[in-house]
Amino acid sequence: MLDTIKRREELEAKITDLETSLNTLKKQLREEVQKEQHRDIDHLEEYLDEVDHRYGNLRDFWGIVRKELRDFFARRKASDTNGGDSSA
Amino acid sequence: MSSDMTVPGVEKSSSSTRSLLLDWGLVVLLVYLLLVAVSLIGTGFKAAAGENARTLFAFAVNPVAGLVIGTLATALIQSSSTVTSIIVGLVAGGLPVGIAIPMVMGANIGTTITNTIVSLGHVREGDEFRRAYAAATIHDFFNLLCVLIFLPLEIATGFLAKTGYMLAGFVEGAGSMSIKEYNVIKPIVKPAVHLVQDALQHGMTEMTAGATMIAGGILMIVVVITMLSRLLKKLMVGKAKEMLHKSVGRGPLSGLVSGTALTVFVQSSSTTTSLIVPLAGNGVFSLRQVYPFTLGANIGTCITAILAATAVTGPNAVFALEIAFVHLCYNVFGVVLVYGIPFLRNLPVMASERLAERTAQNKVYALAYIVAVFFLIPGTLIAFSHWLGL
Numbered sequence: 004m005l006d007t008i009k010r011r012e013e014l015e016a017k018i019t020d021l022e023t024s025l026n027t028l029k030k031q032l033r034e035e036v037q038k039e040q041h042r043d044i045d046h047l048e049e050y051l052d053e054v055d056h057r058y059g060n061l062r063d064f065w066g067i068v069r070k071e072l073r074d075f076f077a078r079r080k081a082s083d084t085n086g087g088d089s090s091a
Numbered sequence: 092m093s094s095d096m097t098v099p100g101v102e103k104s105s106s107s108t109r110s111l112l113l114d115w116g117l118v119v120l121l122v123y124l125l126l127v128a129v130s131l132i133g134t135g136f137k138a139a140a141g142e143n144a145r146t147l148f149a150f151a152v153n154p155v156a157g158l159v160i161g162t163l164a165t166a167l168i169q170s171s172s173t174v175t176s177i178i179v180g181l182v183a184g185g186l187p188v189g190i191a192i193p194m195v196m197g198a199n200i201g202t203t204i205t206n207t208i209v210s211l212g213h214v215r216e217g218d219e220f221r222r223a224y225a226a227a228t229i230h231d232f233f234n235l236l237c238v239l240i241f242l243p244l245e246i247a248t249g250f251l252a253k254t255g256y257m258l259a260g261f262v263e264g265a266g267s268m269s270i271k272e273y274n275v276i277k278p279i280v281k282p283a284v285h286l287v288q289d290a291l292q293h294g295m296t297e298m299t300a301g302a303t304m305i306a307g308g309i310l311m312i313v314v315v316i317t318m319l320s321r322l323l324k325k326l327m328v329g330k331a332k333e334m335l336h337k338s339v340g341r342g343p344l345s346g347l348v349s350g351t352a353l354t355v356f357v358q359s360s361s362t363t364t365s366l367i368v369p370l371a372g373n374g375v376f377s378l379r380q381v382y383p384f385t386l387g388a389n390i391g392t393c394i395t396a397i398l399a400a401t402a403v404t405g406p407n408a409v410f411a412l413e414i415a416f417v418h419l420c421y422n423v424f425g426v427v428l429v430y431g432i433p434f435l436r437n438l439p440v441m442a443s444e445r446l447a448e449r450t451a452q453n454k455v456y457a458l459a460y461i462v463a464v465f466f467l468i469p470g471t472l473i474a475f476s477h478w479l480g481l
Contacts, residue, residue: 036375040340040370051362053365053368057208057211059212060211060214061208063214068455071453075455
């Protein structure tokens, strides 16, 4: 009986230790994240510039979309041709 | 000691103080010009169309048409403050509030195109693009959801118009609760509007003079808000940083208040919602952390139209204030209802995350999304509502 109680107490102590460690780790993580957030906020001027130059983004994006569309139609054309050949 | 001896540090600091004073002087001048511009539109309509001004807006009686006009105009000008200020001017000129309400709702949707375009700047960055795109489109989905809930409710009950009218009555009405007597804006705006009106009516017919005032007023609002927003961005960047630093780790309400305050400071909701795109893209802020911040932008943007409405004179002044308050109430109710109910709150999060995942894999989705939400669906809705005879 004494053994069982001792074993249970040991387990409870281990859980308390783990919970304390977990809370410490969570706190550390929260502090790390918040530190990073403060660092990022210090770069606000750069982000404001990004807002002002948004039309450049559209040009860049349009180039990527055109390439993806070209690739898509090329693949379709190739699969149509292959399908046509096999049926012939 | 010779009096022309100068200390470099002192000279530099006095020149920066002078430049700061000049900048703030320019801000005051621009706000004044905004107030004059809104009044010019109202006065222009009265001169050009008189009592028939209401019939000019018959084309937008269909609420879907009003919604689409607000969406497209804001997507093209990329400023909801500009469009809502123009709407206030139109209401001052005779546009019925009932027609204007779907337009201000549309302005909320249209303004979201700006941060979506900003997020496209991360298009080559894989995961960074996915996060940035989700942070941009969460605002779109929130505003779309608000329209889906509030537009039918408004058509059925008119609760926004009634609340807006009640608040406008408090500012403009004749009752004992009115603060009309304390309005110092009207007396300082009136002389400038009369000056322009008199100058134009000398060489033109009343109708041409009215039309010129309307066109000039609209152009002035666009130019003034663009300049004001640019100037305030430069002047308020330090304050914005300070506010963001304070809101870190403080929960959603603090994010909401910061988003509202930042938008009031820079007079542009699209600037606020675009700023959070790179912050979320870097992965430093999570989607759920930036979400309330974008909602604050919806509330903060209403201040421009409220300010503009206080300058309107004449019998339509109360309606100009009504539409400005309708915009505020709509955005506040939207936040309370959609963000307040967990099920509704999660819908924009899920929709934006899903769309961002798809778009990160295939960029064509982004193009299809912009074309569909801002152009194709509005066009289809107009055609469908005409077909239904709305």
